[in-house]
Amino acid sequence: MTLGKTIATLLALVAPAIGHAQDNYPSRTIEIITPFAPGGSTDRSARLFASVLGKYLPNSVNVIVVNVPGGATTIGMMAARDAEPDGYTVALTSNSPVTIQPHFDTADYSYDSFEAIIRLVDIPQVLLVQKDAPWQTPEEWLEYVKENPGDFTYSTPGNGSISDLAMAVLNEGAEIETRAIPYDSGGRAMAAMLGGNVGGVATFQGNADPDLSRPLINFSQNRSSRHPDVPTLADIGVAAYKDAFIGIVAPLGVPEDRLNILHDAFKQALEDTEVRAILEGQFFEISYQGRDDFAEALRMDFEQNGQLLRRANLID
Numbered sequence: 203m204t205l206g207k208t209i210a211t212l213l214a215l216v217a218p219a220i221g222h223a224q225d226n227y228p229s230r231t232i233e234i235i236t237p238f239a240p241g242g243s244t245d246r247s248a249r250l251f252a253s254v255l256g257k258y259l260p261n262s263v264n265v266i267v268v269n270v271p272g273g274a275t276t277i278g279m280m281a282a283r284d285a286e287p288d289g290y291t292v293a294l295t296s297n298s299p300v301t302i303q304p305h306f307d308t309a310d311y312s313y314d315s316f317e318a319i320i321r322l323v324d325i326p327q328v329l330l331v332q333k334d335a336p337w338q339t340p341e342e343w344l345e346y347v348k349e350n351p352g353d354f355t356y357s358t359p360g361n362g363s364i365s366d367l368a369m370a371v372l373n374e375g376a377e378i379e380t381r382a383i384p385y386d387s388g389g390r391a392m393a394a395m396l397g398g399n400v401g402g403v404a405t406f407q408g409n410a411d412p413d414l415s416r417p418l419i420n421f422s423q424n425r426s427s428r429h430p431d432v433p434t435l436a437d438i439g440v441a442a443y444k445d446a447f448i449g450i451v452a453p454l455g456v457p458e459d460r461l462n463i464l465h466d467a468f469k470q471a472l473e474d475t476e477v478r479a480i481l482e483g484q485f486f487e488i489s490y491q492g493r494d495d496f497a498e499a500l501r502m503d504f505e506q507n508g509q510l511l512r513r514a515n516l517i518d
Contacts (some may be wrong), residue, residue, distance in 0.1 A: 239277025248294040258470040275299035287455030301503040313504040316451035316473035321491035325446040328417035351379040365404035367420035368444035375440030396438040408485030
């Protein structure tokens, strides 16, 4: 072998290592796209992580939140999907943008159009009723709805929302019939229940006001630390459950080492004592999953949601 070929061969072998050493990622601002308008609970969690993430990233780069609402969250997710796969753009998402909306024609992506990075927290969904509602226990409520099929109405933030699907799980598992009244926001759905226009509301547990309402059933797999006495679906004999989550995804094609850097930084932020205290104060439940487990959870949630939407005649 000639000297020139020997040198070329050695350079080819060491080039990846040299490139990695010179990568210096991240070296500039990272953007977290959130497909929701500013001010909501999901947006607040995005801003919380953005405020501390720099401490746990190499080079202490800035992290900012970019709100891209619209299209029932699909516009923001498409912006994240189409971003340069260089690790400088990620998206904070819940179930609806990645495992519900792809079942509708408004989204031209699916759950596997993204790299799963980390699951951060769960957002416990509950059935809330007025504080002075006649049912003191889930059993009393179940007895009433079984004796009066279709009579109990509940509000949701919209057809196909995570809250709507949580009630679908309950209806199917308990073999009961209740009627959904969809509104165009969670605030209006809450107002409908508090105003007596509906019997209950399927919503985030953080919306419970002890002076005005009380949670009757928790749709999650596990009891909430905030409302430990509220039974889950399993506690009332329903085998299924409906967890809502918040996690981080990235465009397909981001280099593996950068995905791992992002995962590790978010995980350290999630373990930050002050961050955990704020999240728990906002009624979130810490629910860490790494890249592989979160990817599998997205797949399973996508399949379950498709089945629920078909049985509810919301999709073909």
